[in-house]
Amino acid sequence: MSFGITRIDLEMGPSTREAFGEALAEAGADERVVVCDGDVNNSTFTNKFAEKYPNRFFNVGIAESNLIGVAAGLASSGKIPVAASFSIFLLANAFDQIRMSIAFPNHNVKLVGTHAGISIGEDGPSQMAIEDVALACALPGFTVVVPADGPSTAAATHAMIEREGPTFLRCGRPGVPILYKDGLEWHPGKATRIRDGGDITIIANGIMVAMALDAAEALAAEGVSARVLDMHTVKPVDIAAIERAANETKGIVVAEEHIAYGGLGATVSMVVTERSPTRMAFVDLGDTYATSGKPDELLTQYGLSPDAIADAARRVLKD
Amino acid sequence: MPAAPMRERSEFDEITRRLRRNIVTSTTKAGSGHPSTSLSMVEVMTVLYFGGVLRYNPEDPGDPQRDRFILSKGHGAPGLYATLAEAGYFPEADLQTLRQLGSPLEGHPNMCRLPGVEASTGSLGQGISIAIGHALAARIDGAGYRVYVMVGDGESEQGQIWEALMYAGNQGLDSLTVILDHNGYQQTGAVADIQPLDPIEGKFQAFGFATRVINGHSLDEVSGAFEWARGVSGKPQGIIAKTVKGKGVSILEAAPGKWHGKPVPPDEEAKALEEIGGRS
Numbered sequence: 001m002s003f004g005i006t007r008i009d010l011e012m013g014p015s016t017r018e019a020f021g022e023a024l025a026e027a028g029a030d031e032r033v034v035v036c037d038g039d040v041n042n043s044t045f046t047n048k049f050a051e052k053y054p055n056r057f058f059n060v061g062i063a064e065s066n067l068i069g070v071a072a073g074l075a076s077s078g079k080i081p082v083a084a085s086f087s088i089f090l091l092a093n094a095f096d097q098i099r100m101s102i103a104f105p106n107h108n109v110k111l112v113g114t115h116a117g118i119s120i121g122e123d124g125p126s127q128m129a130i131e132d133v134a135l136a137c138a139l140p141g142f143t144v145v146v147p148a149d150g151p152s153t154a155a156a157t158h159a160m161i162e163r164e165g166p167t168f169l170r171c172g173r174p175g176v177p178i179l180y181k182d183g184l185e186w187h188p189g190k191a192t193r194i195r196d197g198g199d200i201t202i203i204a205n206g207i208m209v210a211m212a213l214d215a216a217e218a219l220a221a222e223g224v225s226a227r228v229l230d231m232h233t234v235k236p237v238d239i240a241a242i243e244r245a246a247n248e249t250k251g252i253v254v255a256e257e258h259i260a261y262g263g264l265g266a267t268v269s270m271v272v273t274e275r276s277p278t279r280m281a282f283v284d285l286g287d288t289y290a291t292s293g294k295p296d297e298l299l300t301q302y303g304l305s306p307d308a309i310a311d312a313a314r315r316v317l318k319d
Numbered sequence: 320m321p322a323a324p325m326r327e328r329s330e331f332d333e334i335t336r337r338l339r340r341n342i343v344t345s346t347t348k349a350g351s352g353h354p355s356t357s358l359s360m361v362e363v364m365t366v367l368y369f370g371g372v373l374r375y376n377p378e379d380p381g382d383p384q385r386d387r388f389i390l391s392k393g394h395g396a397p398g399l400y401a402t403l404a405e406a407g408y409f410p411e412a413d414l415q416t417l418r419q420l421g422s423p424l425e426g427h428p429n430m431c432r433l434p435g436v437e438a439s440t441g442s443l444g445q446g447i448s449i450a451i452g453h454a455l456a457a458r459i460d461g462a463g464y465r466v467y468v469m470v471g472d473g474e475s476e477q478g479q480i481w482e483a484l485m486y487a488g489n490q491g492l493d494s495l496t497v498i499l500d501h502n503g504y505q506q507t508g509a510v511a512d513i514q515p516l517d518p519i520e521g522k523f524q525a526f527g528f529a530t531r532v533i534n535g536h537s538l539d540e541v542s543g544a545f546e547w548a549r550g551v552s553g554k555p556q557g558i559i560a561k562t563v564k565g566k567g568v569s570i571l572e573a574a575p576g577k578w579h580g581k582p583v584p585p586d587e588e589a590k591a592l593e594e595i596g597g598r599s
Contacts, residue, residue, distance in 0.1 A: 034459065056459060066448045066482035073452015076430075076438070078383065079459070081452075097479070100442040101449055105430050 002296060003119075003177075003210055004305040007217040010177035010210060017114040017171040019150035021045020023157035024082060024112075028053045032078065033161060036071045038064050038085035044114045044171075046084050064094040071109045072101035080108055080161055087113025087129035087170060095135060102166055103139040110160050111136070111168045116146075117257035118285065118302060119207055120173040124292035129170075130285055134262025136168035137235050143167040143188060144235040146256075146264070148209035149179040152232060155186035163188065170206065172257075174295055177210045179230070191238040197227035200313050201245035201252045203268055205231050208255035208283070208304065215309035226313060234264050242271040251279035251316035255309050260284045279319055281312035320384040320463060324406065325371035331538055334369055334405060335361050336597030339567045341401040341414050343591050346582035349418040352426065355565035355578045356471065357398030359502035359535070363560055364402040366541040367467060372549075374464070377407040380434040386464050387453050389438045391446020392471035392500065393427040394580070399436070400424050408435035444477025446470060447497060451487050454495045465549070469498045473505025476514045481526070487555045488527020495555040496548045497528070500535065502564035504575040523557035535560025567595050 014022075025048040027033055033049075034056040041047040041059060050057040060067045064085060071081035083090065090113045091098070102109045116129040136144045143165060147153040153171060160167040179194060186192070194209065195216050204212040209230045216226035227249055229241055245252055252272060254265040265282045272278055283304065290298055299305055326334065338361045346352035367373050367388060374386045390399045397417060404411045416422035423432035427441030438449045450468035457464050470480060487495055499519065503510055510516055523530045529551045533540040541560070548556040564578075565571025568591045571578045583591045 034455075058455060060486050061482075063479075063482035063486070065444070065479040066451075066486055069445050069448020069479065069483065070452040070455065070486070072438075073449040073454075074456050075452070076449065077387075077453045077456035079456050096442055097445055097448070100439065101445050105439040 003207060004296065004300055004307065005177070005210060005214040007214050010179070011181065012175050013150040013178035015171070015173055015175050016147055016150065016153040017173060018045050019153035020112060020157050020169065020171050021048045023154035025049045025052050027158055027161045028056070030080070030161065032080045034058065034074050034079045034081050036060060036067050036081055036083040038062055038067050038089065040085050043086070044084040044112065064089050065097045068094040068097035069101050072107050075107040075109045080110070082110045082112060084112040084114065086127060087116040087132045088127065091129065091132040091135045099139060103141055106141050107166060108164055109166055112171060113168065114171040115173045116170045117172055117206065118290040118298045118304070119257060119295045121295040121298060122292050125289040128290060130259050130289065132170060133234055133258050133264065137262060137267065141166060142235065143233065145188065145233050146170045146205040147232050148206060148230050149176050151178065151180040152184060152186055155184060156232065159186060159188050172207060176207055179210060189233045189236045189238060191241040192230040192232065193227065194230045195226065195228040197225040198248065199225045199250055200317055201227040201229060201249045202255060202309060202313065203229045203231045203242070203245065203252060203264070204255040205234065205264055206257050208257055211306045212255055212309055214306035215313065218306065218310045219313055224313065224317065231264060234267055237267050237271060239271050239275070242268055243275045246272050246276035246278045253281045253283060253309060253312045253316060255283040257304055258284055260286050279316045281316045283308050283312050321374045321376035321379070321382050323371045323374045324369060326369040331365055331369070333597055334365050336595050338365065338398065338401040338405060339595045340592055340597060341404065341411070342397045343568065343583050343588065343595070345400070345414045345417040346397050347585055347588045348415050350582060351580070352397055352418060352582055353394040353580050354397060354582055355571045355575060356392065356395045356502065358566045358568060358571065359562035359564050360395055360398040360469065360500055361566065362536045362538055362541050363469065363498055363500065364398060366538060366545060368402050368406050370542055372545045373467065375406070377435065380408065384462060384464055387437045387450065387466045389446045389450050389466070389468040390428060391440055391468055392443065392474050393440030396426065396428050399428060403435040406435070443474040444479040447480060447483035447487065450495055451483060451492060454492045457494055465494045465496065467496045467498065469500055472499060472501045472503065472510045472516055475499065475516055484523065484526040484528065491553050492555045493552050496558060497555065498558045498560055500562055501559055502562040504564045504579070506579045508576040520559055523559070527554060528557040529554040530557045530559065532559045532561065535562035536566060569594055
């Protein structure tokens with residue numbers, strides 16, 4: 001996997017799903033942590049937890065509605081359930097259960113959706129969660145997190161278990177570059193400024209953060225200084241960081257591996273419009289499903305690339 | 320573990336009448352709600368809460384060792400609320416605030432606002448799964464509490480019910496008792512006409528449940544079924560309570576397909592209360 005990144009040299013690391021699975025197995029030292037699986041534990045890597053703590057691991061079978069209800073009951077009796085499956089099966093198949101049994105009673109359940117976005121590749125659009133962030137953001141009280149690499153996913157996993165409240169953590173299938181090799185201070189709801197810049201800001205999350213860094217490098221060669229914000233928490237979003245970006249740079253590009261509606265772009269736009277209107281451009285899937293194909297081919301074809309981000313930045317700066 | 324409150328058996332008839340009166344008056348006052356599905360629950364709720372079955376303490380509603388009761392058919396809220404008031408969770412007079420702005424007695428149960436409510440329900444099909452989660456938590460902790468959940472027969476058309484029954488059966492969750500309030504009717508008509516459930520007992524058994532079919536309005540049969548359920552080991556239990564939708568109020572009983580979400584009209588209320596009987 002290169003994600004079309006050609007200008008910066010990044011060491012490849014684990015997928016965010018694998019980093020989640022490793023961190024979850026560590027977090028299992030807290031005996032309140034239990035895991036509910038929809039028979040995809042060797043894909044979500046919750047099998048690492050299952051090996052260590054079999055009596056706190058429940059494979060409920062391919063039945064996401066029941067999975068969510070069971071997690072809700074466990075939370076209601078004081079456990080910290082992590083309910084993990086492919087993101088689209090969790091959010092779309094069991095949305096009413098998530099709404100009614102978790103969000104409405106504000107249960108302390110951690111939903112982890114893996115195989116998000118089109119970068120899952122060959123399995124095709126039925127498995128691709130491209131609307132999951134919108135669905136999760138539509139749940140009152142939910143925290144929504146889309147981490148960019150292995151280390152930040154591990155930090156996010158520990159943070160969500162330590163913090164009270166319903167959370168959705170979105171992970172991807174392919175291995176991704178390591179962006180935070182030297183560790184990081186990771187705080188939910190607080191964007192990480194991963195590159196400084198004064199001309200334009202690129203706000204991204206998930207696999208788009210590495211692409212944003214590559215795009216920033218391309219822009220630098222043209223004399224444009226781009227700030228890159230890793231907006232890993234879509235909800236509650238870091239309003240102050242967005243406001244600063246709007247005030248201190250000439251415009252904002254938002255990049256996400258998601259449809260154009262209801263995700264990071266929409267959220268950032270809301271803040272910008274209210275606080276400090278500025279020029280914006282959006283790099284996302286638009287309003288379409290993808291197809292089968294190799295991940296890199298799909299990302300290029302659907303406009304999720306460093307080039308697409310750099311082009312969007314040039315458009316913003318030209319206006 | 321809290322004790323299971325047990326009233327004198329001689330009081331039971333009066334308790335059932337009081338629950339029915341409160342179901343009728345609270346919904347009629349509210350001008351909306353589901354009295355008929357609440358009326359079919361009354362004997363089961365009476366035995367569960369006042370017959371030495373459910374272990375609970377209204378002074379400490381969140382006691383981790385309490386038994387849990389989850390009303391999956393959330394539209395039976397007026398029946399649950401009348402029972403919780405009778406049990407002492409809140410004053411009986413509060414029942415008359417049903418569905419009003421500011422009242423914790425919402426149209427469907429909201430566990431965040433009303434002590435004694437174990438799950439927020441109202442979107443059908445979800446209660447058994449939640450009950451299973453409680454039962455699994457007890458298993459992990461080696462706790463001795465039991466979990467009771469009541470579902471409707473129309474509600475059993477939801478797929479999640481069967482996902483949950485299959486999982487509970489396969490897990491051999493013997494601390495779980497599912498009560499099917501089999502009153503025969505759903506919103507627009509008879510279950511038997513819309514999506515027949517039978518053979519319902521065989522379905523429960525095929526999913527790994529021990530079963531009993533009872534007359535859900537016979538206090539003796541309900542008591543016997545709960546006693547039987549506590550003695551079953553290795554399997555969850557299904558109590559299929561054959562009931563009458565609108566039980567005790569003739570206009571509701573006569574046309575159950577017409578009254579699903581409708582209260583007794585104010586000008587019929589006195590007659591309904593007279594039919595129920597008991598002290599006003």
